[in-house]
Amino acid sequence: MFKKIISLLLLAFLLFGCSNMKDENLVLYPVKDDPTISFKIWFKVGSQNDPKGKEGLAALTAGLLSEGATKNNSYDQILEKLFPLAAGYSCNSSVEMTIFNGRVHKDNLDEYYPIFIDALLNPAFKEEDFNRIKQRTLNYLNTTLKYSSDEELGKAVLYNDIFDGTTYGHITIGTISGIESITIDDVKEFYNKYYSKNNFVIGLGGGYDEALINRLKNDLAKLNDLQVEEIGKPQPEKIDGLNFTLIEKEAPATAISMGFLIDLVRGSKEWYALAVANSWFGEHRNSSSHLYQIIREERGLNYGDYSYIENFPNGGSYQMPPTNVPRRQQIFEIWIRPVPNETRQFVLRTALRELQMLVDNGMTKEDFELTRNFLKKYVLNFAKTTSSRLGYAIDDKFYGIDGSHLELFRKMMDEITLEDVNNAIKKHLQYDNMKIAIITKDAESFKNNLAANTTSPIEYSTPKPESVLEEDKNIIDYKLNIDQNKINIIQVEELFK
Amino acid sequence: MLKKLILLFFIFAFNMNAQNKVFPYDYKQVTLDNGLSVVLIPMNSPGLASYYTIVRTGSRDEVEEGKTGFAHFFEHMMFRGTEKYPGPVRDSIVTSLGADGNAYTTDDRTVYYLSFAAEDMERIMELESDRFQFLKYSEQDFQTEAGAVYGEYRKNITNPFMVLFETLHSTAFDKHTYRHTTMGFVEDIKIMPQQFEFSKKFFNMFYRPDNIVLLIVGDIDTDKTLEMVKQYYGNWKSGYVQPDIPLEPKQNGLREKEVKFQGRTLPLIVISHKGDAFDINNKDIFAASLFEDLAFGETSEIYKKLVLNEQKVQFVSADFGFNRDPGLLSVYSMIKNENDIDYVKNEINSTLEKYKTELVDSKKLNDLKKRMKYSFLMNLDSPSSVASALPTYLTYVPDMKIIDQMFEVIDTITPEDIKNAVNKYFGEEQRTIVTLKGGM
Numbered sequence: 001m002f003k004k005i006i007s008l009l010l011l012a013f014l015l016f017g018c019s020n021m022k023d024e025n026l027v028l029y030p031v032k033d034d035p036t037i038s039f040k041i042w043f044k045v046g047s048q049n050d051p052k053g054k055e056g057l058a059a060l061t062a063g064l065l066s067e068g069a070t071k072n073n074s075y076d077q078i079l080e081k082l083f084p085l086a087a088g089y090s091c092n093s094s095v096e097m098t099i100f101n102g103r104v105h106k107d108n109l110d111e112y113y114p115i116f117i118d119a120l121l122n123p124a125f126k127e128e129d130f131n132r133i134k135q136r137t138l139n140y141l142n143t144t145l146k147y148s149s150d151e152e153l154g155k156a157v158l159y160n161d162i163f164d165g166t167t168y169g170h171i172t173i174g175t176i177s178g179i180e181s182i183t184i185d186d187v188k189e190f191y192n193k194y195y196s197k198n199n200f201v202i203g204l205g206g207g208y209d210e211a212l213i214n215r216l217k218n219d220l221a222k223l224n225d226l227q228v229e230e231i232g233k234p235q236p237e238k239i240d241g242l243n244f245t246l247i248e249k250e251a252p253a254t255a256i257s258m259g260f261l262i263d264l265v266r267g268s269k270e271w272y273a274l275a276v277a278n279s280w281f282g283e284h285r286n287s288s289s290h291l292y293q294i295i296r297e298e299r300g301l302n303y304g305d306y307s308y309i310e311n312f313p314n315g316g317s318y319q320m321p322p323t324n325v326p327r328r329q330q331i332f333e334i335w336i337r338p339v340p341n342e343t344r345q346f347v348l349r350t351a352l353r354e355l356q357m358l359v360d361n362g363m364t365k366e367d368f369e370l371t372r373n374f375l376k377k378y379v380l381n382f383a384k385t386t387s388s389r390l391g392y393a394i395d396d397k398f399y400g401i402d403g404s405h406l407e408l409f410r411k412m413m414d415e416i417t418l419e420d421v422n423n424a425i426k427k428h429l430q431y432d433n434m435k436i437a438i439i440t441k442d443a444e445s446f447k448n449n450l451a452a453n454t455t456s457p458i459e460y461s462t463p464k465p466e467s468v469l470e471e472d473k474n475i476i477d478y479k480l481n482i483d484q485n486k487i488n489i490i491q492v493e494e495l496f497k
Numbered sequence: 498m499l500k501k502l503i504l505l506f507f508i509f510a511f512n513m514n515a516q517n518k519v520f521p522y523d524y525k526q527v528t529l530d531n532g533l534s535v536v537l538i539p540m541n542s543p544g545l546a547s548y549y550t551i552v553r554t555g556s557r558d559e560v561e562e563g564k565t566g567f568a569h570f571f572e573h574m575m576f577r578g579t580e581k582y583p584g585p586v587r588d589s590i591v592t593s594l595g596a597d598g599n600a601y602t603t604d605d606r607t608v609y610y611l612s613f614a615a616e617d618m619e620r621i622m623e624l625e626s627d628r629f630q631f632l633k634y635s636e637q638d639f640q641t642e643a644g645a646v647y648g649e650y651r652k653n654i655t656n657p658f659m660v661l662f663e664t665l666h667s668t669a670f671d672k673h674t675y676r677h678t679t680m681g682f683v684e685d686i687k688i689m690p691q692q693f694e695f696s697k698k699f700f701n702m703f704y705r706p707d708n709i710v711l712l713i714v715g716d717i718d719t720d721k722t723l724e725m726v727k728q729y730y731g732n733w734k735s736g737y738v739q740p741d742i743p744l745e746p747k748q749n750g751l752r753e754k755e756v757k758f759q760g761r762t763l764p765l766i767v768i769s770h771k772g773d774a775f776d777i778n779n780k781d782i783f784a785a786s787l788f789e790d791l792a793f794g795e796t797s798e799i800y801k802k803l804v805l806n807e808q809k810v811q812f813v814s815a816d817f818g819f820n821r822d823p824g825l826l827s828v829y830s831m832i833k834n835e836n837d838i839d840y841v842k843n844e845i846n847s848t849l850e851k852y853k854t855e856l857v858d859s860k861k862l863n864d865l866k867k868r869m870k871y872s873f874l875m876n877l878d879s880p881s882s883v884a885s886a887l888p889t890y891l892t893y894v895p896d897m898k899i900i901d902q903m904f905e906v907i908d909t910i911t912p913e914d915i916k917n918a919v920n921k922y923f924g925e926e927q928r929t930i931v932t933l934k935g936g937m
Contacts (some may be wrong), residue, residue, distance in 0.1 A: 288591075303648040395615070
């Protein structure tokens with residue numbers, strides 16, 4: 001046992017212990033034997049900085065830096081030059097953070113670096129690149145998001161609802177009218193304002209040398225000298241009761257997302273305590289999730305059911321949490337993957353009832369022990385590569401964590417107690433006040449059923465164990481306090497305008 | 498999908514000239530008496546290991562009428578436990594080990610994988626060997642899981658690409674099992690709950706050691722691990738029998754189909770041609786794979802024209818990857834304006850025609866080889882990335898030597914070889930075109 005603990009500690013050190021910050025504007029993750037170099041230049045800007053009426057400007061600007069010409073090269077020339085190097089770069093914007101990413105093999109650094117830095121320092125912002133990316137963005141908002149992925153759609157509606165009226169109140173990619181109104185001059189102005197020498201942090205990982213740090217510092221000093229004003233944390237309206245947004249569309253199945261604000265971010269002991277509860281209740285895409293067990297494994301009603309205490313965009317595509325999408329204001333979120341339309345009310349009741357039981361009863365000793373042991377090792381899978389470890393190191397700086405979040409995560413799994421977890425549940429989770437976004441068809445009749453609190457009997461196409469059928473009796477008329485004035489129906493065509 | 502194929506392709510393409518060796522890590526490969534192929538790859542990855550069980554069975558093997566989608570469905574059942582470790586007990590142990598595990602199914606294979614702390618190797622092996630030999634589930638569990646599979650189908654079908662793939666495969670193939678996607682025909686998915694008895698037969702047919710490759714990568718001692726493998730898998734009885742997969746008759750003419758998508762989407766097209774089965778002695782399949790990037794990649798002429806200059810399409814890309822049986826070589830595009838559909842089809846066909854007479858640029862071909870070299874080096878950075886790169890090839894030939902052999906072939910490919918392959922594969926008589934338009 002002792003040997004096991006020592007080896008785990010050693011492992012934790014090797015994986016997460018090398019992060020080294022020497023300078024306020026530097027995040028370094030050196031890995032001597034790594035033949036590659038990872039760049040992450042963090043600009044303190046995101047969709048929260050989109051001007052009113054120009055929602056999507058931060059993402060569009062980042063898109064043009066990723067896939068546009070520079071003053072020295074057309075975009076197709078850039079692609080030609082990068083091709084034999086097997087290297088590329090991209091600029092990704094989230095709500096509060098934009099990262100200009102690159103990765104290259106050391107052998108190719110001399111050829112790569114001038115292309116990489118040119119893209120950041122000398123964007124040409126050509127009309128043809130602008131039109132291409134703008135059209136693609138509009139297509140995503142008008143068709144892909146509304147008609148090709150009800151799961152992402154549900155989550156987008158939920159976030160927009162919860163943060164309505166604040167700087168977080170539109171999805172990162174923007175709104176249709178916002179994107180339509182953006183001009184190339186808006187992009188240039190935004191770039192000049194936020195891609196400033198006073199507004200970045202250099203992230204470097206892998207097998208770089210000291211000279212590269214200095215080279216980057218000198219080159220980035222060529223950015224303009226404007227001061228950037230910090231934006232305050234959003235102050236969304238308090239949620240009162242269960243607030244529904246039903247999105248009416250010809251949906252073959254019903255997707256459900258729900259959540260509420262939590263006043264907690266990673267780094268504090270309380271956050272790690274809540275992370276244990278959340279992992280037990282709904283670990284992302286893991287069969288250990290309790291909701292998954294109840295809705296999918298026992299009842300076969302859908303493909304999966306999870307919960308979150310941190311934003312997890314594109315959850316359908318990723319197994320492990322993403323880096324560099326930090327937020328000062330997080331929500332607790334439940335994600336129910338599409339269920340047969342006829343079971344929507346039953347499943348909604350099931351999820352809310354399970355949440356109530358977690359809040360009212362807390363975790364059991366047995367579940368607590370199992371989950372913290374699980375997490376202690378599972379977080380090793382969060383960052384397997386240098387690039388993702390550098391991503392975590394940057395997020396550590398964002399959240400003001402002295403050291404490594406993942407290291408702390410593992411350490412906390414030994415320190416926190418069941419009482420800590422159950423206190424965190426009581427303090428931060430609840431089931432009375434939340435926003436619920438549902439993508440479904442025939443929303444009007446669903447609204448009536450919700451408002452009338454009608455019984456939702458369930459019929460399975462296949463036999464179920466007696467224990468499940470007994471439990472169902474408690475679910476079918478589980479009382480939800482729903483005010484019909486708080487059920488809003490929106491046609492899918494009307495979204496994101 | 499395309500990117501993944503390209504990545505897999507690159508991963509093995511380097512190093513032959515430099516070190517006369519494709520793969521940078523030493524490995525140990527053994528076939529047990531019962532036919533189980535075992536590949537052990539130690540690498541410097543402090544405390545981490547990846548464990549892949551590759552079943553050389555996918556939707557290709559679903560030869561029985563009304564049983565399409567079964568390989569994928571069975572992937573779900575493999576998590577339902579055994580007598581010794583019933584589902585919830587197994588889940589609880591895997592949870593306590595903090596392992597990251599999952600599985601996926603393709604047309605040619607079903608792959609189960611776990612990443613975990615290497616010190617837990619024996620516990621993981623005990624669990625994995627147990628479920629592959631002694632899987633046991635109730636009819637109720639079976640029926641419930643069928644519901645989850647139907648849920649997965651419902652989730653997928655809201656994506657227009659899924660509808661496009663379904664239509665493409667059912668149009669291009671008449672007899673071969675590639676005529677359905679891995680999910681299966683929806684009418685078969687709906688009746689899956691009734692197939693309990695068949696599921697046991699399926700397990701006995703395909704989940705046999707002589708149809709499986711066990712691949713373990715990471716912080717391992719190969720000798721000790723091999724002993725462990727012998728202990729836990731040695732008594733497993735062989736008995737795999739290759740199913741009788743119908744041969745696809747030669748296509749004798751252009752096939753075209755238009756399909757409506759329920760939701761809104763920009764039009765999608767796919768232009769596909771019949772390829773050959775994976776065969777190390779067939780240089781043409783490797784030449785076609787290289788042609789994919791040269792003719793339709795981000796630096797290709799058609800990409801510059803349609804995506805960057807004229808901006809008529811959202812994307813154009815190709816997938817000329819490999820299959821165990823003769824599959825499809827496909828070019829995809831999403832078109833911004835319905836009126837341009839014929840124009841884009843014509844541009845794609847013209848590109849194919851052009852290279853029937855012209856040679857690809859030899860500098861570009863060399864650049865592609867350099868690109869392969871560095872992609873290879875850059876992407877082998879964790880046990881899971883090494884392990885995840887191998888199943889495609891080990892499914893075709895369960896022997897690591899295939900990788901060296903394959904890239905010896907690739908290294909010799911010339912512009913003339915590519916021209917020959919283009920002439921061989923991209924004739925109109927073996928072409929299938931599917932056009933998908935939004936329904937609103």
